[in-house]
């Protein structure tokens with residue numbers, strides 16, 4: 147039975163990858179951080195009681211900033227595959243915590259690679275690094291492919307650039323099977339609530355049920371190549387099953403703006419929007435309600451989206467569009483889920499939650515939820 151170790155198992159990708167590897171028959175180990183409250187919501191459904199015989203899912207306390215902890219865990223597990231998905235993954239937050247982001251996202255990757263080497267596992271353990279389209283930043287070529295030069299635009303992207311190159315370096319220097327997946331944005335109903343897609347689908351659902359009044363966004367002109375996390379974790383595994391380690395761009399090959407994602411989400415909630423104004427003055431107003439059952443809490447004429455400059459970034463990545471030809475040709479990978487289908491799934495999931503909250507509120511229960 148193959149053993150995999152996943153850092154970031156409690157995150158969006160980690161949870162889908164753990165499911166995928168369990169289905170493939172792996173013994174799956176994951177590193178979770180100590181927190182003052184439970185933080186395993188995304189993997190609770192695959193949790194296995196460690197007391198049962200032949201449990202194949204194991205969580206270990208740890209942190210990418212803690213070298214001795216990572217070395218001990220790898221030494222105990224002797225994994226066939228390590229997926230380094232753990233990261234301070236929020237671009238805007240990286241401007242506020244640049245040093246911590248570098249420690250986790252850059253040096254964290256080095257700590258894992260060095261632990262594998264130090265323990266003499268460099269010929270046994272295959273290593274996957276969660277690299278990112280943010281490396282392209284100020285884009286030098288469209289669409290972006292494996293050979294497109296990098297120009298990172300945030301402390302997050304600069305940290306990830308170190309992780310990218312140290313992965314290449316350990317492959318070249320020590321013959322390790324180590325590779326980078328340069329993944330473009332990918333989302334799902336499990337996406338963190340402060341990334342723009344989930345922020346939008348969650349707010350639109352709450353607004354539809356009258357639980358919130360307005361969604362405040364930053365740069366609505368930003369263009370992204372959005373895929374579905376389920377398609378992308380399949381690719382992470384495929385990358386570790388090749389004869390020779392290599393780096394791959396993973397993307398859908400099409401892009402839409404944040405504004406269009408808002409429009410799409412509202413449509414899924416039975417709301418038509420009209421946008422007016424520019425820059426910080428831009429707003430979106432309800433122009434029609436196509437499905438009153440889904441959106442009982444809004445009225446035509448309501449202004450439900452505004453721009454708040456608080457969400458502008460000190461340096462922005464305006465446009466990203468990936469070219470996944472190499473992954474298609476060499477690995478036979480093609481994304482199966484379109485942005486429209488993904489958006490519909492996310493909105494349906496958030497409408498369901500909002501409906502339950504609205505019912506509780508209607509029956510006199512207090513309903514509060516985090517907004518930031």
Ligand code: NDP
Pocket residue numbers: 153154155156157158159160177178179181185208209210211230231232233234235236250276277278279328329330331332333338
């Ligand atoms: P999430 O933010 O959902 O998950 C990040 C994971 O990393 C969480 O499990 C988090 O733990 C964990 N983590 C954070 N800090 C530490 C630390 N100091 N030590 C150990 N673990 C830590 O990210 P995604 O699942 O979306 O992304 C997975 C990886 O892919 C990340 O590295 C991200 O940078 C990268 N990536 C993501 C893309 C995307 O569009 N989703 C695109 C390209 C790359 P906790 O739950 O406790 O916070």
Ligand code: GDR
Pocket residue numbers: 235236237238277278279280329330331332340341342343345362363364365366368369370404457458459462463464
């Ligand atoms: P990104 O994702 O920075 O691309 O990083 P995010 O969803 O945060 O932003 C996408 C674009 O939307 C614009 N935007 C806003 N973003 C947020 N979060 N909140 C807002 O209110 C808002 N308004 C507009 C942003 O400015 C940006 O242009 C994600 C992360 O998952 C990274 O870890 C990963 O490496 C990259 O995708 C690929």
